[in-house]
Amino acid sequence: MFHIVKSYLNFLWHSKNEHGVHSPFVFSLVTKCFYDKKEYAEYALLKNYRNTLLQNKNTIEVTDFGAGSRVFKSNTRAINQIAKNAGISKKRAELLFRITNYFKPENILEIGTSLGLATSALSLGNPKAKIITLEGCQNTSAIAQKQFENLTLKAEFIVAEFSTYLKPFDFRLSTFDLIYFDGNHSKQATLDYFELLLPTITNETVWIFDDIHWSKDMEEAWKTIKNHPKVTVTIDTFQWGLVFFRKEQPKEHFVIRI
Ligand SMILES: C[S@@+](CC[C@H](N)C(=O)[O-])C[C@H]1O[C@@H](n2cnc3c(N)ncnc32)[C@H](O)[C@@H]1O
Numbered sequence: 438m439f440h441i442v443k444s445y446l447n448f449l450w451h452s453k454n455e456h457g458v459h460s461p462f463v464f465s466l467v468t469k470c471f472y473d474k475k476e477y478a479e480y481a482l483l484k485n486y487r488n489t490l491l492q493n494k495n496t497i498e499v500t501d502f503g504a505g506s507r508v509f510k511s512n513t514r515a516i517n518q519i520a521k522n523a524g525i526s527k528k529r530a531e532l533l534f535r536i537t538n539y540f541k542p543e544n545i546l547e548i549g550t551s552l553g554l555a556t557s558a559l560s561l562g563n564p565k566a567k568i569i570t571l572e573g574c575q576n577t578s579a580i581a582q583k584q585f586e587n588l589t590l591k592a593e594f595i596v597a598e599f600s601t602y603l604k605p606f607d608f609r610l611s612t613f614d615l616i617y618f619d620g621n622h623s624k625q626a627t628l629d630y631f632e633l634l635l636p637t638i639t640n641e642t643v644w645i646f647d648d649i650h651w652s653k654d655m656e657e658a659w660k661t662i663k664n665h666p667k668v669t670v671t672i673d674t675f676q677w678g679l680v681f682f683r684k685e686q687p688k689e690h691f692v693i694r695i
Contacts, residue, residue, distance in 0.1 A: 537562020542614030549620025553581030
C-alpha cells in the first residue's frame with residue numbers, strides 16, 4: 438500500500454496534460470482520444486455488460502494464476518465480486534474503447550480475459566478486429582463467452598496458461614496491432630511475454646501494460662521495457678503503460694494524467 442501511495446505521488450509530480458507535449462503523434466492521441474469527452478453510444482453497451490455481471494451472484498470455482506489476488510482468500514468466488522475486483526474499471530473500459538476506436542487495430546491480443554469486461558471494450562472499439570483473448574481459468578472464460586454470445590459480440594476465446602500458449606505460437610504468421618497485457622502482474626512474466634511477443638510487432642503496434650506501478654517488481658519491468666532498443670515512445674498514465682515501436686519517433690517517455 439505504501440509503495441502505491443509513494444508511486445502515485447511521484448506520478449502526480451511528474452505528470453502533465455497535453456500542454457507539455459511537443460510530439461504531434463502523442464499530442465493528437467492525448468487530445469483526440471485520452472481527453473475525448475464525447476458520450477459514445479457504445480458506453481451504454483459497456484455499462485450493460487458490466488451490470489449483467491454485477492447482478493450475477495452465482496459462484497464459480499476459479500483456478501488462480503500468476504501474482505495471486507490481494508482481495509480473494511478462497512477459490513470459490515461470486516461472479517459479481519470477480520467483476521468488481523478483477524475487472525477493468527468503467528473509466529478504463531471507456532478509455533480502452535476509445536484507444537481501440539482511435540487506432541482501429543485489425544489484430545488484437547488480450548492476455549487475461551477474466552469475465553471479458555475489457556474484451557467487450559476492445560470488441561466495441563473496432564467491431565471489425567480479429568480478437569484473441571487468453572484466460573487460464575476455464576470457468577471464468579465460460580462466463581465471458583456466454584456474455585459475448587448473449588450480447589452478440591465477437592472474439593476468439595482461448596483457455597490456456599499464458600506461457601504454454603505463447604511459446605509454441607507461430608509468430609511468423611501473426612502480427613498484432615494492439616496487445617492488452619492484463620494477467621500475471623509479475624516482473625518475470627511481464628518481461629517474458631514482452632520478449633515472446635516482440636516478433637509480432639509492426640510499426641503501428643501499440644501495447645498496453647496494466648498495473649505498471651502495482652509493485653516494485655512491476656515498476657522494474659516497466660523500466661526495462663522503456664529502455665528496450667525496439668521501444669520508441671512510451672506513455673505512463675499510472676494505471677497503464679502504453680508502448681509504441683514507431684521508427685520515425687525519437688525515443689521519448691511521457692507521463693500523462695488522464
Ligand atoms: C486482472 S484479470 C483480467 C481482467 C480483464 N482483462 C478485464 O479487464 O476484465 C487477469 C486474468 O488473468 C488470468 N491469469 C493470470 N495469470 C495467468 C496465467 N499465467 N495463465 C493463464 N491465465 C492467467 C487470471 O485467471 C485472471 O482471470
